[in-house]
Amino acid sequence: MSSLAAQTLATWRRLHWSSLLCLLLLTIGGVAFVYSACYRGDGLPVAPFYRKQMYWAVAGWSALFVAAAVDYRRLEELAPWLYGAVIVLLIMTLVMGVTMNRAQRWISLFGMQVQPSEFAKLGLILMGAFFLSRPGRDLESPWVPLQVLLLLGPPFVLIMKQPDLGTAMVLVPIAVAQLWVAGVPVRYLLRWALAAVPVLPMGWLMLGEYQRNRLLVFIDPGRDPLGAGWNKIQSEIAVGSGGLWGKGFLNGTQNVLGFLPRSVAPTDFIYSVVAEETGFVGSVVLVLLYGGVLWGCYRAAVRARDAFGRLLAVGVTTLLFTHLFINLAMTIGLMPITGLPLPLISYGGSFMLSTLLALGLVQSVYSRRTRA
Amino acid sequence: MSPPLTRSQIPFLRLHLLIAGMAATGILLVAMLWRIQVARGPRYEHDLALQSLRRIRVPGMRGRMFDRHGMALADNRPSYAVALYLEELRLAGRRSSTEIEALVKELSERLQLPPTLTRQDILTHQRLRLPLPLVAWRNLDDAALARWAERAADLPGVGLLIEAERMYPQGALAGHTLGYVGRADPVQDGDQPYHYHLPEMEGRRGLERQFDALLRGQPGGRLVRVDVAGFRHDDLGVRAPEAGADLLLTLDHRIQALAEEALAGQVGAAVVLDPRNGDVLALASAPGFDPNLFVPRVSAALWRELLADEDKPLIHRAAAGQYPPGSTFKPVVALAGLELAGQRPATRYDCPGYIQMGRRRFACWYHAGHGSLDMRQSLQHSCNVYYYRLALEIGPEPIVRMAERLGLGARTGIELDYEAPGLLPSPTWKRETQGDAWREGDTCNFSIGQGALTVTPLQMAALTAAIANGGRLYRPRLVQGIRAPEAERFVEQPIELSRRMAWTPAHLDIIRGGMRDVVMAPRGTGRLAAIPGIPAAGKTGTAQYGRLEAGLKYGWMIAYIPAEHPRYAVAIVVDRALSGGSTVAPLMRRLFEGLFALHPTGEAG
Numbered sequence: 001m002s003s004l005a006a007q008t009l010a011t012w013r014r015l016h017w018s019s020l021l022c023l024l025l026l027t028i029g030g031v032a033f034v035y036s037a038c039y040r041g042d043g044l045p046v047a048p049f050y051r052k053q054m055y056w057a058v059a060g061w062s063a064l065f066v067a068a069a070v071d072y073r074r075l076e077e078l079a080p081w082l083y084g085a086v087i088v089l090l091i092m093t094l095v096m097g098v099t100m101n102r103a104q105r106w107i108s109l110f111g112m113q114v115q116p117s118e119f120a121k122l123g124l125i126l127m128g129a130f131f132l133s134r135p136g137r138d139l140e141s142p143w144v145p146l147q148v149l150l151l152l153g154p155p156f157v158l159i160m161k162q163p164d165l166g167t168a169m170v171l172v173p174i175a176v177a178q179l180w181v182a183g184v185p186v187r188y189l190l191r192w193a194l195a196a197v198p199v200l201p202m203g204w205l206m207l208g209e210y211q212r213n214r215l216l217v218f219i220d221p222g223r224d225p226l227g228a229g230w231n232k233i234q235s236e237i238a239v240g241s242g243g244l245w246g247k248g249f250l251n252g253t254q255n256v257l258g259f260l261p262r263s264v265a266p267t268d269f270i271y272s273v274v275a276e277e278t279g280f281v282g283s284v285v286l287v288l289l290y291g292g293v294l295w296g297c298y299r300a301a302v303r304a305r306d307a308f309g310r311l312l313a314v315g316v317t318t319l320l321f322t323h324l325f326i327n328l329a330m331t332i333g334l335m336p337i338t339g340l341p342l343p344l345i346s347y348g349g350s351f352m353l354s355t356l357l358a359l360g361l362v363q364s365v366y367s368r369r370t371r372a
Numbered sequence: 373m374s375p376p377l378t379r380s381q382i383p384f385l386r387l388h389l390l391i392a393g394m395a396a397t398g399i400l401l402v403a404m405l406w407r408i409q410v411a412r413g414p415r416y417e418h419d420l421a422l423q424s425l426r427r428i429r430v431p432g433m434r435g436r437m438f439d440r441h442g443m444a445l446a447d448n449r450p451s452y453a454v455a456l457y458l459e460e461l462r463l464a465g466r467r468s469s470t471e472i473e474a475l476v477k478e479l480s481e482r483l484q485l486p487p488t489l490t491r492q493d494i495l496t497h498q499r500l501r502l503p504l505p506l507v508a509w510r511n512l513d514d515a516a517l518a519r520w521a522e523r524a525a526d527l528p529g530v531g532l533l534i535e536a537e538r539m540y541p542q543g544a545l546a547g548h549t550l551g552y553v554g555r556a557d558p559v560q561d562g563d564q565p566y567h568y569h570l571p572e573m574e575g576r577r578g579l580e581r582q583f584d585a586l587l588r589g590q591p592g593g594r595l596v597r598v599d600v601a602g603f604r605h606d607d608l609g610v611r612a613p614e615a616g617a618d619l620l621l622t623l624d625h626r627i628q629a630l631a632e633e634a635l636a637g638q639v640g641a642a643v644v645l646d647p648r649n650g651d652v653l654a655l656a657s658a659p660g661f662d663p664n665l666f667v668p669r670v671s672a673a674l675w676r677e678l679l680a681d682e683d684k685p686l687i688h689r690a691a692a693g694q695y696p697p698g699s700t701f702k703p704v705v706a707l708a709g710l711e712l713a714g715q716r717p718a719t720r721y722d723c724p725g726y727i728q729m730g731r732r733r734f735a736c737w738y739h740a741g742h743g744s745l746d747m748r749q750s751l752q753h754s755c756n757v758y759y760y761r762l763a764l765e766i767g768p769e770p771i772v773r774m775a776e777r778l779g780l781g782a783r784t785g786i787e788l789d790y791e792a793p794g795l796l797p798s799p800t801w802k803r804e805t806q807g808d809a810w811r812e813g814d815t816c817n818f819s820i821g822q823g824a825l826t827v828t829p830l831q832m833a834a835l836t837a838a839i840a841n842g843g844r845l846y847r848p849r850l851v852q853g854i855r856a857p858e859a860e861r862f863v864e865q866p867i868e869l870s871r872r873m874a875w876t877p878a879h880l881d882i883i884r885g886g887m888r889d890v891v892m893a894p895r896g897t898g899r900l901a902a903i904p905g906i907p908a909a910g911k912t913g914t915a916q917y918g919r920l921e922a923g924l925k926y927g928w929m930i931a932y933i934p935a936e937h938p939r940y941a942v943a944i945v946v947d948r949a950l951s952g953g954s955t956v957a958p959l960m961r962r963l964f965e966g967l968f969a970l971h972p973t974g975e976a977g
């Protein structure tokens with residue numbers, strides 16, 4: 001027992017501490033801005049989301065340290081089982097999930113509302129890394145991309161069914177990045193990408209009414225300014241009016257006055273609260289902190305002892321980056337509104353837990369790095 | 373050329389490319405953030421203000437008007453209103469019009485006031501004026517206020533609002549002159565438009581209208597932030613409105629009351645001026661109206677009634693009524709003869725009761741004839757024939773010139789925009805307007821104040837004052853002082869001398885002597901105006917109007933008192949009179965009695 005403890009301590013000593021510091025600041029900032037997003041003015045009660053977010057953050061950090069202590073190589077054999085487990089959970093979600101805001105995304109596990117799609121991302125990352133790093137895998141084979149696509153298919157379709165187009169779409173860059181870094185020849189990647197083009201119109205037909213509206217509104221924001229275009233216009237106003245230095249913590253008005261709908265201010269649109277209150281300076285700090293976290297993941301991929309570890313780190317890096325980019329771009333009107341949360345900041349327990357867990361695995365890869 | 377990559381190197385190169393791509397995207401993102409937050413920040417700030425800031429115009433407290441003794445003639449009183457604060461009602465989880473309607477009903481029961489708000493009112497308010505309190509009842513009386521304190525003050529989202537309401541403490545006194553206020557249409561001022569206006573009063577008539585800009589003061593504003601539903605969220609700033617200026621009038625409420633009492637039951641006008649400076653001590657018109665009935669708006673029924681009334685109670689006859697002056701014009705003719713045509717006072721004309729002009733006969737009112745009269749006697753007896761002959765001798769031009777100098781045919785310049793100019797005919801005027809030559813018959817009519825000539829009572833009072841004070845024609849002054857808000861003292865308004873006439877004292881003595889005889893001599897036409905102890909001077913007049921067969925006459929009297937060192941110059945005219953001497957002279961006496969009962973010394977204050 002004491003040898004296990006000593007081993008754990010030794011592992012933790014080899015963690016990437018600078019990226020963990022960035023991560024810590026982001027988590028604390030997240031709790032603070034969930035509070036601010038729920039703030040409605042002096043003397044009025046603040047919705048207790050920030051407290052729940054704090055509990056989830058503590059749980060997430062515990063998971064991070066546990067995951068960092070666990071040797072990621074023991075997950076290699078477990079990967080197909082974990083992948084299978086999330087598929088089962090996703091099916092359960094569709095069958096017996098809880099419906100909120102027109103989508104069936106949650107199931108009750110051990111008395112808690114859990115969002116299996118958040119863990120499905122992790123499951124796919126592990127499965128992709130496992131599949132591409134099998135000894136004797138012929139990466140030159142033109143069928144490898146198709147095989148990965150088949151792995152991607154079930155969670156993608158199941159999440160899309162909820163419907164949660166944003167989360168489903170995030171799975172694609174993860175798989176592509178893993179294929180890319182694994183060393184699959186570019187010509188095959190291009191060939192399969194071209195093969196996917198005819199599928200896009202079919203995708204349009206598969207979209208729900210509100211999803212199509214979001215895309216149309218992105219093309220023409222004036223199309224429905226009080227309906228589908230509202231969030232886009234209001235979040236842009238919030239971000240833009242923040243200016244260079246921002247209006248100060250709790251001094252943003254867009255969410256206090258309800259122009260930024262209260263249902264999305266602490267979740268998908270939390271960045272507009274951050275940007276309104278901290279301005280361009282705060283935005284840059286936010287991007288830099290994410291940069292620090294991503295840098296840690298990148299270092300883990302570079303120094304990984306084996307291909308599985310490297311692809312695991314690449315998957316997590318891509319997941320984090322995709323979320324960050326899409327969320328910010330959506331908030332400032334550069335992309336259609338897809339409903340992707342901002343990692344570590346947006347209110348949401350499952351995503352907080354799964355993100356920190358994934359980063360814990362990356363730390364596990366880094367702490368068992370090669371000496372080179 | 374570098375050597376081709378080994379298979380094991382590929383993942384690392386691609387990894388570096390991946391992170392480089394991410395870094396580049398990150399930099400692009402930061403550039404976009406710069407553009408939206410810094411480069412275009414002001415534009416979004418403007419959008420933010422546009423959707424969440426509302427300016428509300430708040431009227432200033434309207435200035436008051438006082439009579440010369442400081443008695444308030446136009447004042448403001450607090451009016452209590454029950455208002456619903458919709459943003460508070462919303463916090464209590466109630467926002468629909470149905471629930472507001474229920475609350476109004478509940479309040480109506482508790483306050484025992486009939487419900488005034490309809491569902492439509494509530495919906496309109498929610499749609500157009502959401503950040504403002506919704507007023508349910510205005511003008512609560514004491515009983516309702518007591519019930520409020522007892523039973524309703526604890527209801528959430530409901531409050532008492534104090535508004536200033538215009539009132540005229542003396543009721544109908546000087547109503548025509550003061551005028552009244554009505555609810556103003558919302559005004560927009562250019563670059564910073566107001567979103568909402570609190571009820572604001574504007575002067576609609578009389579001094580209220582003439583001095584509206586001064587009385588209104590400077591409106592203030594409130595800047596409120598509204599939330600997405602349009603409810604008031606908080607107040608960002610207040611610019612206090614500036615109260616309006618107060619006016620100190622020359623009117624003396626007691627003299628005004630005397631003038632109005634003199635006219636009681638009559639249709640007519642009475643003007644009392646201070647001949648020493650042109651101050652308007654009273655400006656009365658009958659019938660009158662109570663301006664309080666016009667605040668905040670006149671009822672449709674009353675308005676119809678006022679418009680339909682044949683006696684036209686809304687017209688301020690003292691300044692806007694145009695009457696033929698009749699014999700009160702004779703002093704003007706006499707002055708014209710003496711001053712402008714070289715007539716001598718001692719010249720006598722014989723009155724056989726009429727003069728014959730071709731086929732027309734111009735009668736004297738005294739058909740038996742006055743016999744031979746000099747000028748002073750002609751005034752006392754108001755002999756028409758004397759004036760026919762005098763006028764025929766000197767021609768119309770000197771009379772026109774003298775009348776012009778004395779201010780007839782032109783507005784006096786009193787501070788009332790509806791003042792009428794009257795009409796001073798002349799040969800030129802007749803040629804230009806009627807294309808006809810001035811005939812001797814016109815001269816005869818003109819000489820006794822008939823024909824086309826019309827005057828206002830105010831003009832006649834000013835003219836009388838000029839005779840009383842030896843030839844100084846003042847612009848009648850209604851406002852003697854203006855006090856800026858917060859200021860201690862009234863700023864004196866100038867006394868304006870319109871014209872100073874250099875009359876020969878001997879000539880003036882003839883006119884004044886004749887006018888004194890009118891009142892003081894046993895057979896003077898105005899002897900019924902005399903009061904014991906204080907000699908007065910005056911001139912009566914009677915002028916026909918309407919169709920001849922109807923026999924309608926205006927009765928006139930102009931007068932000043934005391935005859936030496938006059939302190940009051942008065943003009944009174946009434947409709948449907950028998951004659952000036954029999955109908956108006958007694959009214960003049962009552963006014964004189966009142967004046968000297970007020971001030972035994974005759975001092976105007």
